[in-house]
Amino acid sequence: MALEHAILISLRERAGSGYELAQRFGRSMAYFWPATHQQIYRTLGRMAEQGWVSVTEVPQEGRPDKKTYAVTAAGRAELRRWSGEPAPRVTPRDDLIVKVRGAAYADIEAIVAQAQERRESSADQLERYREIERRDFPGAPGLTGQALHQWLVLRAGIRLEENEIEWCDELIDALRRDQGVKE
Amino acid sequence: MALEHAILISLRERAGSGYELAQRFGRSMAYFWPATHQQIYRTLGRMAEQGWVSVTEVPQEGRPDKKTYAVTAAGRAELRRWSGEPAPRVTPRDDLIVKVRGAAYADIEAIVAQAQERRESSADQLERYREIERRDFPGAPGLTGQALHQWLVLRAGIRLEENEIEWCDELIDALRRDQGVKE
DNA sequence: GACTCATATGCAACTGGTTGCACTGCATCG
DNA sequence: CGATGCAGTGCAACCAGTTGCATATGAGTC
Numbered sequence: 001m002a003l004e005h006a007i008l009i010s011l012r013e014r015a016g017s018g019y020e021l022a023q024r025f026g027r028s029m030a031y032f033w034p035a036t037h038q039q040i041y042r043t044l045g046r047m048a049e050q051g052w053v054s055v056t057e058v059p060q061e062g063r064p065d066k067k068t069y070a071v072t073a074a075g076r077a078e079l080r081r082w083s084g085e086p087a088p089r090v091t092p093r094d095d096l097i098v099k100v101r102g103a104a105y106a107d108i109e110a111i112v113a114q115a116q117e118r119r120e121s122s123a124d125q126l127e128r129y130r131e132i133e134r135r136d137f138p139g140a141p142g143l144t145g146q147a148l149h150q151w152l153v154l155r156a157g158i159r160l161e162e163n164e165i166e167w168c169d170e171l172i173d174a175l176r177r178d179q180g181v182k183e
Numbered sequence: 184m185a186l187e188h189a190i191l192i193s194l195r196e197r198a199g200s201g202y203e204l205a206q207r208f209g210r211s212m213a214y215f216w217p218a219t220h221q222q223i224y225r226t227l228g229r230m231a232e233q234g235w236v237s238v239t240e241v242p243q244e245g246r247p248d249k250k251t252y253a254v255t256a257a258g259r260a261e262l263r264r265w266s267g268e269p270a271p272r273v274t275p276r277d278d279l280i281v282k283v284r285g286a287a288y289a290d291i292e293a294i295v296a297q298a299q300e301r302r303e304s305s306a307d308q309l310e311r312y313r314e315i316e317r318r319d320f321p322g323a324p325g326l327t328g329q330a331l332h333q334w335l336v337l338r339a340g341i342r343l344e345e346n347e348i349e350w351c352d353e354l355i356d357a358l359r360r361d362q363g364v365k366e
Numbered sequence: 367g368a369c370t371c372a373t374a375t376g377c378a379a380c381t382g383g384t385t386g387c388a389c390t391g392c393a394t395c396g
Numbered sequence: 397c398g399a400t401g402c403a404g405t406g407c408a409a410c411c412a413g414t415t416g417c418a419t420a421t422g423a424g425t426c
Contacts, residue, residue: 001412002281009285019374032280039413041376062422064374076288083282083289087297089304092275097215097339098185099266102192103332105259106266114270121272144361149286152357156280156350163346167339174335178327184382202404222383224406245392247404 003043004052006033008071008079011053015070018044028150031157044069052078100171112175119168126161129154186226187235189216191254191262194236198253201227211333214340227252235261283354295358302351309344312337 006029010021021044022037029035035043047053052075059065071079096118099111137143137151189212193204204227205220212218218226230236235258242248254262279301282294320326320334 002276002278003412005285006281009281009288012285012288017374018376019372029281029284032274032284033276034274034413036414037374038376038415043412045376060374063372064420066374079285079288080290083285084293086300087277087279087282089301090275090277091215091217092273092343093185093216094270094273094339095185096270097336098189098192098212099270100332100339101212101215101336102188102195102262102266104329105192105195105262107263110267117269118272141357144364146287148357148361149283152354153280153284155353156277156283159346159350160275163342167342170338171335174324174331178331181327186382200404201406202402206403217383219384220404221385221406226382228406243404246402247390249404 002033003035003039004047005079005082006035007040007043007047008052008075011069011071012076012079015068017058017066017068019066021069032153047075051075103175108175108179112172115168115171115175119165119172122161122164122168126158126165129158129161133158185216186218186222187230188262188265189218190223190226190230191235191258194252194254195259195262198251200241200249200251202249204252215336230258234258286358291358291362295355298351298354298358302348302355305344305347305351309341309348312341312344316341 006025007021010024010029014024016024018041019037022035022040025035025040044053048055048069051072053069054072056068056070057065058068096111096114099106099114103111133140133151133154137147137154139147140151143151189208190204193207193212197207199207201224202220205218205223208218208223227236231238231252234255236252237255239251239253240248241251279294279297282289282297286294316323316334316337320330320337322330323334326334
């Protein structure tokens with residue numbers, strides 16, 4: 001279960017409250033492991049029970065009290081243990097692929113439209129990633145340590161979107177050509 | 184929910200029993216939408232309730248009775264309706280990416296080892312896909328109709344694995360180089 | 367004065383997928 | 397003769413992620 005471990009990583013970088021963590025999460029981890037505040041609160045609770053994080057209740061004035069979480073020695077050990085165990089492969093389940101597979105029973109133009117939409121949203125995402133790369137990782141690929149790790153993750157995102165764009169182009173082209181042939 | 188629709192597609196290609204469907208599913212759809220027989224039986228039940236498929240109990244001798252499922256007009260309409268609605272984008276959640284992100288708190292060599300394993304399994308999968316392409320789609324990319332659709336799906340798989348391999352290489356290289364610098 | 371936004375936490379219900387197990391009966395292999 | 401495998405269907409429990417709602421306070425806006 002990677003959410004717990006993604007939280008451990010985030011909390012090791014900086015301890016904080018569930019709320020604050022959720023904010024930060026949305027700005028970094030969520031690109032490859034999205035999580036709602038709900039999920040984060042629930043998971044933090046479970047992690048505290050297991051002793052991976054310690055909780056400190058911090059009373060505040062003018063705003064609700066908060067609980068700040070910090071990674072314990074057990075949490076650090078768990079993170080290290082987990083990161084050494086084999087990473088399972090997952091098949092990304094994509095509705096669009098299913099639709100292409102069943103295109104014979106569908107309105108091809110509607111599927112082409114979805115591919116175009118997907119292409120555009122991937123191009124947008126790619127642009128955002130490229131901007132982050134320019135802004136935050138000018139030294140790439142000659143980076144070291146944590147900056148290197150973060151850049152490698154960003155690279156995965158960039159590759160994913162590039163690939164998506166190319167496949168969508170292939171798809172749109174092929175389906176359109178096939179439509180043309182039929183008419 | 185794409186499983187229901189993937190089943191509709193499969194059943195439109197050929198009606199059959201849950202068992203038989205599960206077998207076929209494993210040989211085609213499962214590459215991009217894996218499903219256990221459990222899930223298939225449960226989903227078929229729900230689909231029958233909704234009237235998307237009709238059920239016929241077929242008594243058999245020497246082996247257990249079976250239920251064959253066939254897509255109804257309502258099922259065909261539903262498939263068409265669904266294929267026209269916008270396809271949601273999903274973020275593939277990959278443990279390995281999380282591990283890379285938190286590599287500073289882990290054993291880098293263990294992560295490199297996992298990347299190598301991933302690279303190999305992707306190379307294997309790619310080889311299998313390439314073989315299918317050679318064997319079943321010699322006419323690509325000049326295909327039409329259902330063969331074209333199936334090939335486009337296969338292309339998505341090929342692209343995915345190629346991309347994975349390249350990223351793993353980048354990863355292994357960069358992490359090793361960084362390790363070297365430190366020592 | 368009402369509305370939204372930011373801070374802060376949480377319960378409850380639901381959905382989709384995974385895992386483990388159960389039962390029948392024939393065929394095949396060592 | 398026993399184990400394995402194929403054909404066939406299914407229940408029950410669990411796990412992770414999603415969605416909707418609830419609650420509290422203060423600051424700023426229309």
